[in-house]
Amino acid sequence: MSDVPGLPSRRAALKMIDAVLHRGETLEQVERNANRHIRGAADQALSRAIAGEALRWLTDIDTMIDSAMQKPLPHDAKTRSVLRLMLAQWLRLDTPPHAVIATALPLLTGGPRRLAHGVFSTLTKREGLALPDAPTLPEDVADRWGDRADAIAAGLVTPPPLDLALKDWSQTEAMAEMMGGVSLAPGHIRLPRGTPVDQLPGFKDGDWWVQDLAASLPARLLGAGASDSGPKRVLDLCAAPGGKTLQLAAAGWQVTALDISERRLGKVRQNLDRTGLQAEIIKANALSWQPAKQFDAILLDAPCTATGTARRHPDVVHRIGDRQIEEQAELQNALLERASGWLPDGATLIYAVCSLENAEGIAQADSVGLKQAPITSNELPDGLEPTDDGWLRTDPGMLGDAGGLDGFFVGRWVK
Numbered sequence: 001m002s003d004v005p006g007l008p009s010r011r012a013a014l015k016m017i018d019a020v021l022h023r024g025e026t027l028e029q030v031e032r033n034a035n036r037h038i039r040g041a042a043d044q045a046l047s048r049a050i051a052g053e054a055l056r057w058l059t060d061i062d063t064m065i066d067s068a069m070q071k072p073l074p075h076d077a078k079t080r081s082v083l084r085l086m087l088a089q090w091l092r093l094d095t096p097p098h099a100v101i102a103t104a105l106p107l108l109t110g111g112p113r114r115l116a117h118g119v120f121s122t123l124t125k126r127e128g129l130a131l132p133d134a135p136t137l138p139e140d141v142a143d144r145w146g147d148r149a150d151a152i153a154a155g156l157v158t159p160p161p162l163d164l165a166l167k168d169w170s171q172t173e174a175m176a177e178m179m180g181g182v183s184l185a186p187g188h189i190r191l192p193r194g195t196p197v198d199q200l201p202g203f204k205d206g207d208w209w210v211q212d213l214a215a216s217l218p219a220r221l222l223g224a225g226a227s228d229s230g231p232k233r234v235l236d237l238c239a240a241p242g243g244k245t246l247q248l249a250a251a252g253w254q255v256t257a258l259d260i261s262e263r264r265l266g267k268v269r270q271n272l273d274r275t276g277l278q279a280e281i282i283k284a285n286a287l288s289w290q291p292a293k294q295f296d297a298i299l300l301d302a303p304c305t306a307t308g309t310a311r312r313h314p315d316v317v318h319r320i321g322d323r324q325i326e327e328q329a330e331l332q333n334a335l336l337e338r339a340s341g342w343l344p345d346g347a348t349l350i351y352a353v354c355s356l357e358n359a360e361g362i363a364q365a366d367s368v369g370l371k372q373a374p375i376t377s378n379e380l381p382d383g384l385e386p387t388d389d390g391w392l393r394t395d396p397g398m399l400g401d402a403g404g405l406d407g408f409f410v411g412r413w414v415k
């Protein structure tokens, strides 16, 4: 069966979407395992792209499949999954129908193979068949996102561009020009998606790290760490893999980076080594740890459902439901309570989540018993505004003409 060129990529893509849809695994978790028999980087990227596009457009692709059948295929039928891959390749990756048939149909045999061939041929011959302008969200997701749903979906059409955060902001203009990118804020450079990261100038020297513009905003809202009496202290709570640790260290803060995961803290160490920046690292559970010193600021970038990253992780809208949101909200609430309790008078707390769910954003912010320090427009990149209540809420539909940004909720308080 693997004699057919291109078949291993399709087989890997099938494994990926099945693991996401039927076992609730993340595309990222399953990708390495599914691709383990594929040698070339291009073929590995292809299987990820097929699975990613099938998941991004799943609701619309399923509607098409159902429209070509008298009796709908069960949701978990292999024939449906193979058809999802076939339609994603044809409609999103511009693979000609005969090549789709040659590379994907061998995943099936007998009756299911004939059925998939029939349905695909019917759809390819249908006049004017096309995907909508933006992916249709699953019903429960659209309900949760309410009147923001259409605007968010408009930002989910393609994977995101590549955003870099610079160690030295004074180099922004020069580096943007050298790399052929654009800058939407000091210290930020945006490059076309698919740019190979390790071939960009300055990677080995640690001049920058990959970080979505939205993910860089919480640390920006703390400002510079230098003061007349020396560097101010910040606790980066839930720090790994360290994007915000690097930002804070580069902004002159004396950083303590705490995380529960030793494996993920390894990434923080690697990132610090590469960039030559410094931070104290603590492996601990924030729910039981007690600080031995006081901090001028705490940045809590809490664990969350990460629905704000749906552009780069299109699996998230199919994996996350009320149960996961409740679990994360409970943890966020407990973490916020601890962080608030550690602040001395005059210190600042920032709470951030890359989630679009109200239960993880505004509902958590409302539970904090400190004085809010409202976020203001002049602290944000052009085109972004805080909410009327002084919170920051970004979503993938914002800054659409410039390539969008991840969804985040950010709140700020002082004690």
Ligand SMILES: C[S@@+](CC[C@H](N)C(=O)[O-])C[C@H]1O[C@@H](n2cnc3c(N)ncnc32)[C@H](O)[C@@H]1O
Residues within 6 Å of the ligand: 237, 238, 239, 240, 241, 242, 243, 244, 245, 258, 259, 260, 261, 264, 284, 285, 286, 287, 301, 302, 303, 304
């Ligand atoms: C959203 S990620 C943090 C991303 C990070 N701030 C950055 O900018 O790269 C959330 C982190 O919370 C950590 N975490 C989850 N529960 C924790 C706990 N009880 N105590 C400490 N860290 C925890 C996870 O290991 C994960 O690394």
